[in-house]
Amino acid sequence: MRILITGARGQLGTDLQRSLSDHELIPCAHHELDVTEKHRVYALLKEHGPDVVINTAAYHRVDECESHPGETFAVNAVGPWHLATACRMHGAKLVHISTNFVFDGRADRPYTEDELPGPLNVYGTAKLSGEHLVRSNWDRHFIVRTTGLFGHSVGSGKGSNFIETMIRIGMERREVVVVSDQVMSPTSTEDLAGALGELIESEAYGTYHVTSGGACSYFDFARTIFRKTGIDTVVRPTSTEAYGAPAARPLYTVLDNGRILSLGIAEMPSWEDALDGYLAQRVRRGDETAGFP
Numbered sequence: 001m002r003i004l005i006t007g008a009r010g011q012l013g014t015d016l017q018r019s020l021s022d023h024e025l026i027p028c029a030h031h032e033l034d035v036t037e038k039h040r041v042y043a044l045l046k047e048h049g050p051d052v053v054i055n056t057a058a059y060h061r062v063d064e065c066e067s068h069p070g071e072t073f074a075v076n077a078v079g080p081w082h083l084a085t086a087c088r089m090h091g092a093k094l095v096h097i098s099t100n101f102v103f104d105g106r107a108d109r110p111y112t113e114d115e116l117p118g119p120l121n122v123y124g125t126a127k128l129s130g131e132h133l134v135r136s137n138w139d140r141h142f143i144v145r146t147t148g149l150f151g152h153s154v155g156s157g158k159g160s161n162f163i164e165t166m167i168r169i170g171m172e173r174r175e176v177v178v179v180s181d182q183v184m185s186p187t188s189t190e191d192l193a194g195a196l197g198e199l200i201e202s203e204a205y206g207t208y209h210v211t212s213g214g215a216c217s218y219f220d221f222a223r224t225i226f227r228k229t230g231i232d233t234v235v236r237p238t239s240t241e242a243y244g245a246p247a248a249r250p251l252y253t254v255l256d257n258g259r260i261l262s263l264g265i266a267e268m269p270s271w272e273d274a275l276d277g278y279l280a281q282r283v284r285r286g287d288e289t290a291g292f293p
């Protein structure tokens with residue numbers, strides 16, 4: 001298949017290129033395709049005629065989004081709408097990546113795809129709008145919600161993922177404070193890219209929750225990162241309220257993966273196994289900060 005990937009230098013975009021390398025790929029970095037530019041989106045799809053478009057592009061600095069609603073909606077809602085329109089014109093399947101932040105986080109068990117979203121912040125609201133604009137515009141879509149991504153990006157993206165942030169801070173400080181009441185599934189972009197590769201072979205259009213197995217709080221995630229890397233920084237728990245970030249965050253956003261498993265697509269490994277793989281790869285690549293104490 002011919003597959004066009006937006007946000008190709010991001011975490012997921014980078015791993016999609018590796019995972020889908022048997023296909024004919026058209027990886028588009030941000031500077032090559034800005035999804036907010038309608039005419040550029042239309043022109044590129046016309047030029048390449050892809051069978052599938054995978055939209056990983058996003059503006060997702062969640063706190064910054066609160067003070068930049070225009071840009072947040074342009075990238076996360078209007079951009080997907082342009083892509084859906086162009087996919088409809090050329091008959092391409094569209095995979096659009098969405099987020100756990102469409103939910104309000106008040107659940108006490110994993111969210112299914114049929115549960116009512118209720119975003120708490122500008123980012124989640126824009127991502128939910130993007131979902132609606134894709135759904136209402138083009139039937140041959142896969143909307144894939146995921147959580148807490150980590151991968152070896154070649155680009156700047158969000159700047160850093162949680163693992164890299166913890167390792168950096170852990171090597172600088174003796175103590176770090178991390179929220180213990182936000183629970184999700186840290187998810188490997190490498191494993192997610194593999195699942196998306198299987199999903200695009202199907203015609204089972206709709207909305208899917210796709211994450212690594214298991215769940216934890218960011219506090220537990222940080223402790224596990226330090227334990228596995230041998231960094232002896234102390235992790236102190238705090239609450240989301242006490243932490244006081246500018247954007248409200250949903251607390252419990254574990255996503256039920258039952259629907260994608262029902263297609264016969266293999267369950268993704270647990271987040272802890274995926275973390276082992278990530279850290280091992282990091283050491284193999286000889287990252288500057290990979291020489292753990």
Ligand SMILES: NC(=O)c1ccc[n+]([C@@H]2O[C@H](COP(=O)([O-])OP(=O)(O)OC[C@H]3O[C@@H](n4cnc5c(N)ncnc54)[C@H](OP(=O)(O)O)[C@@H]3O)[C@@H](O)[C@H]2O)c1
Nearest residue numbers: 007009010011012030034035057058099146148149157158
């Ligand atoms: N990261 C998470 O924890 C997480 C959790 C749940 C869902 N998601 C969703 O998963 C998807 C992939 O996330 P990721 O972690 O791979 O993100 P990422 O590493 O930040 O990659 C996103 C890419 O999109 C590019 N981009 C930004 N604005 C763009 C625009 N207007 N047009 C085209 N490209 C643009 C960025 O380029 P620049 O860096 O050059 O701006 C970046 O390379 C996103 O849809 C995100 O909402 C992420």
